Amino acid sequence: MAKAKFESPELKEYPEPPALAEGATGHIRPFVASPEHQAALGFPGELVEDWQDKAVAKLGELLGKYRSLQVYLDSCVKCGACTDKCHYFLGTGDPRNMPVARQDLMRQVYRRHFTLAGRFLPWLVDAKPMTREVLDDWYTYFHQCSQCRRCSLFCPYGIDTAEISMAAREVMDHVGLGQKYCNEIIGKVHKIGNNLGLPEPALVDTLEGLEEEVKEDTGADVRFPVDVEGADVLLVTPSADFFAEPHVDGLIGYAKVFHQAGISWTVSSEASEAANFALFIGSYEQMREIALRIRKAALKLGVKRIVFGECGHAWRVAYSFLNTLAGPWGFLDPAYPVPQHICEVTHELIARGALDLDPSANDDKVVTLHDSCNIARASRMGETPGGQFEIPRAVIKASLNRFVEMDPETTRERTFCCGGGGGLLSDDLMELRVKGALPRMEALNAVVKEQGVTHMAAICAICKSQFTAVLPYYGFDNDMVVSVHQLVSNAIRLGTKE
Numbered sequence: 001m002a003k004a005k006f007e008s009p010e011l012k013e014y015p016e017p018p019a020l021a022e023g024a025t026g027h028i029r030p031f032v033a034s035p036e037h038q039a040a041l042g043f044p045g046e047l048v049e050d051w052q053d054k055a056v057a058k059l060g061e062l063l064g065k066y067r068s069l070q071v072y073l074d075s076c077v078k079c080g081a082c083t084d085k086c087h088y089f090l091g092t093g094d095p096r097n098m099p100v101a102r103q104d105l106m107r108q109v110y111r112r113h114f115t116l117a118g119r120f121l122p123w124l125v126d127a128k129p130m131t132r133e134v135l136d137d138w139y140t141y142f143h144q145c146s147q148c149r150r151c152s153l154f155c156p157y158g159i160d161t162a163e164i165s166m167a168a169r170e171v172m173d174h175v176g177l178g179q180k181y182c183n184e185i186i187g188k189v190h191k192i193g194n195n196l197g198l199p200e201p202a203l204v205d206t207l208e209g210l211e212e213e214v215k216e217d218t219g220a221d222v223r224f225p226v227d228v229e230g231a232d233v234l235l236v237t238p239s240a241d242f243f244a245e246p247h248v249d250g251l252i253g254y255a256k257v258f259h260q261a262g263i264s265w266t267v268s269s270e271a272s273e274a275a276n277f278a279l280f281i282g283s284y285e286q287m288r289e290i291a292l293r294i295r296k297a298a299l300k301l302g303v304k305r306i307v308f309g310e311c312g313h314a315w316r317v318a319y320s321f322l323n324t325l326a327g328p329w330g331f332l333d334p335a336y337p338v339p340q341h342i343c344e345v346t347h348e349l350i351a352r353g354a355l356d357l358d359p360s361a362n363d364d365k366v367v368t369l370h371d372s373c374n375i376a377r378a379s380r381m382g383e384t385p386g387g388q389f390e391i392p393r394a395v396i397k398a399s400l401n402r403f404v405e406m407d408p409e410t411t412r413e414r415t416f417c418c419g420g421g422g423g424l425l426s427d428d429l430m431e432l433r434v435k436g437a438l439p440r441m442e443a444l445n446a447v448v449k450e451q452g453v454t455h456m457a458a459i460c461a462i463c464k465s466q467f468t469a470v471l472p473y474y475g476f477d478n479d480m481v482v483s484v485h486q487l488v489s490n491a492i493r494l495g496t497k498e
């Protein structure tokens with residue numbers, strides 16, 4: 001892909017806060033959803049006439065519905081602890097990308113319309129009415145937040161800018177100012193079943209092609225089944241896994257694991273997508289509709305377990321909300337958690353010796369791991385706290401000999417977003433994506449230089465796509481990024497265990 005024209009940030013040896021650059025990203029805004037994209041989700045096609053009143057009313061509704069939102073808007077003491085924690089601020093220097101400043105865009109409107117002091121003494125409490133200028137700032141800067149929750153980790157009150165940004169997007173959708181990328185994709189999921197708009201025949205064809213490819217490579221009859229009734233496992237995975245590099249190598253890894261462990265599995269053509277972009281636009285109704293496809297598919301196919309593939313925000317939605325959105329799951333086998341992550345499945349099989357892995361198969365690589373922000377700070381894996389960090393690492397370490405950690409200030413719960421999360425993975429935001437990737441690129445650069453790292457693994461489809469696009473802007477090869485199950489796929493010795 002040709003590089004977009006803007007200056008990429010310079011990689012520094014030691015990360016340092018940027019010089020303030022007022023308005024540096026004021027020109028970066030995603031394309032607005034068309035009337036058709038809006039209508040498909042039940043939102044007004046364009047900005048409604050009385051949009052100010054409607055926006056304030058919707059904000060009021062959300063304040064009543066989500067107690068946390070009001071607490072977040074009321075409790076900031078302007079201590080400044082969050083100011084240098086956002087990757088978009090660190091990569092751009094725009095002070096409006098400081099989490100507290102982003103929150104203030106909503107806080108000012110909240111104060112003006114919902115607090116006594118804001119109504120009568122607006123100048124005293126920094127309160128502002130909802131105007132076109134404010135709405136434009138909302139559209140710009142709430143689409144420069146990937147909802148990664150890093151700032152909330154450092155805030156003494158735990159104020160979560162991600163929730164504020166979701167609420168802002170929900171308000172904007174309801175007055176007819178939606179974002180094209182997210183809303184178009186959600187429409188495709190409703191209509192065709194996945195983000196890519198991949199129809200069933202194309203899906204079947206693609207998976208048959210993968211069966212042939214693996215047979216050629218390994219001689220083994222590894223299946224990639226679609227719509228198989230009575231399979232044990234329904235695999236719900238990001239649609240990028242079906243064909244894009246390096247995602248598809250991960251899918252091949254899952255299939256080899258299931259094959260080797262003798263677990264029957266299937267994907268569903270009606271729920272051929274793990275992603276749930278409704279999270280990004282803050283719409284509970286849309287999120288539920290998307291999640292219900294999984295329930296419908298599980299019931300129709302009569303599966304016993306639901307396993308999610310490598311997708312960060314999909315796992316955040318699944319782990320945190322699947323039961324509320326689409327449960328109860330009493331019809332599944334109670335011996336397994338609902339849902340289960342593919343890393344949990346592989347980890348458990350490795351632990352009981354059901355897989356034969358040859359780590360030397362990856363000896364051409366020195367690998368580090370990028371913790372996906374959604375998995376790190378909005379979910380867990382397995383039975384013990386921190387499982388979301390330890391389980392993927394255990395799977396990787398069982399599959400290779402040379403693993404290196406990046407700076408601990410950038411991993412585990414302190415990980416940085418890749419720069420493309422939260423519904424921002426579109427070409428119109430490439431400048432923001434490249435600049436927002438800076439903190440991760442600096443940490444990667446350090447281990448490349450000092451420890452000879454050659455590859456960076458990820459367990460998130462958005463992270464993999466984002467890194468594939470932005471690595472070249474920092475002088476790295478885009479094939480440096482690998483799926484965790486790609487490493488498993490390389491190491492697994494098929495046919496050596498029952």
Ligand code: SF4
Nearest residue numbers: 086145146148149151
């Ligand atoms: S949630 Fe993430 S992207 Fe949003 S303001 Fe906080 S650190 Fe920045």
Ligand code: SF4
Nearest residue numbers: 076077079080082155
């Ligand atoms: S860390 Fe929390 S309380 Fe302090 S300025 Fe940021 S949001 Fe406000």
